[in-house]
Amino acid sequence: MTTRSTELLRVAHARPGVTRAEAARLLGVGTGAATEIVARLVQASLLAEAPAAPSGSRGRPTMQLVPHPSGPLVLAAAITHEAWRIDVVELGGNTLTSVGGLHDGGGWDAVAAAVTAAVGELLTAYGDRLRAMGVSVPGTVSPELRLDASTSGWHDADLTALWAGPVFVAGNDATLAAAAETARGAALGATVALHLRIEGGLGGAVVDHGKVLVGARGAGGEFGHMPFGDPSIDCPCGARGCWGTAVDGTALARLLGRPAPPDPVTYARRVIAADSPAERAAVRQVAAALGRGIAGLVNGLDADLVTLGGIGVDLLAAAPAELDAAYRAGLMSVHRASPPPVRPAALGDDGPIAGAGEEAWSRLLPGLA
Numbered sequence: 001m002t003t004r005s006t007e008l009l010r011v012a013h014a015r016p017g018v019t020r021a022e023a024a025r026l027l028g029v030g031t032g033a034a035t036e037i038v039a040r041l042v043q044a045s046l047l048a049e050a051p052a053a054p055s056g057s058r059g060r061p062t063m064q065l066v067p068h069p070s071g072p073l074v075l076a077a078a079i080t081h082e083a084w085r086i087d088v089v090e091l092g093g094n095t096l097t098s099v100g101g102l103h104d105g106g107g108w109d110a111v112a113a114a115v116t117a118a119v120g121e122l123l124t125a126y127g128d129r130l131r132a133m134g135v136s137v138p139g140t141v142s143p144e145l146r147l148d149a150s151t152s153g154w155h156d157a158d159l160t161a162l163w164a165g166p167v168f169v170a171g172n173d174a175t176l177a178a179a180a181e182t183a184r185g186a187a188l189g190a191t192v193a194l195h196l197r198i199e200g201g202l203g204g205a206v207v208d209h210g211k212v213l214v215g216a217r218g219a220g221g222e223f224g225h226m227p228f229g230d231p232s233i234d235c236p237c238g239a240r241g242c243w244g245t246a247v248d249g250t251a252l253a254r255l256l257g258r259p260a261p262p263d264p265v266t267y268a269r270r271v272i273a274a275d276s277p278a279e280r281a282a283v284r285q286v287a288a289a290l291g292r293g294i295a296g297l298v299n300g301l302d303a304d305l306v307t308l309g310g311i312g313v314d315l316l317a318a319a320p321a322e323l324d325a326a327y328r329a330g331l332m333s334v335h336r337a338s339p340p341p342v343r344p345a346a347l348g349d350d351g352p353i354a355g356a357g358e359e360a361w362s363r364l365l366p367g368l369a
């Protein structure tokens, strides 16, 4: 089909429930041409039309563009240090089914086996409607789609083994969350948005005028490995004094004199929710370490908005004064008059999986129509 068909599908995806008339206006085509394109897409089982809710005005009911009941679907997957999840996502971003499970933080092979088994079951259920897969992972992804996640001990893992179909994309969790946050979340409209995500360690991404900076090798945004932390602490990445070791669950455990937890996210949330003086002091200290580092990045990048994901949201809620004081103290005076806001990510923990789904859809769409 034509580029206009692809553009119309893109509009239907980006604006779920858009009417045919609105889509025509957004594409800059006449209503006759739009009707023709929609008819072709309906014929190809890519799109369907449904009457919109009555607006109260007279005349023919407006038709909304909706996913075709037997149309294409993508798998959006998120693998974290503790768990995995796969969503079946239709055009427009709606999730039809979600499956997932915990893993013991052990070898990559066991995690990959659990994910491929689940993909196999979803293929049985949805058949060839499943056309693409996007995967979010907690580490860096090379152009050859190999994963390196030092905090989990996963090295050179072949992500392409997770999906046998033609359209497969994989990316770093913080990068995908940043993209989703810019497309549908709290960073919509920001000029330079900085997204930071604390899970096991800290990852991030910079979105410059809507474009995510991924780096030459796909390893951009590893802000957790900037030396903003304690220089006496070894990081699993091989460096010392990494910021990530000062702001995650392992940092809280160290401050409390406990061993590094195998489940740093669950552990951090437990400590943040606890109310003993020692735990509260540790949370305040970690929140200040987060605020100080954010200031360094805002100074370096001139970001106009900072969004936080993962444990960053919990730290911001638990110790906002300590985080803010450290942030402001670290800002250059040029930024201090009106500090760029630091906000929780609107998509919350769903940011990475939402980003994986968006990425899969954006790769799939041009090949469909």
Ligand SMILES: [Zn+2]
Pocket: 224, 225, 235, 236, 237, 238, 239, 240, 242, 244
């Ligand atoms: Zn490091």
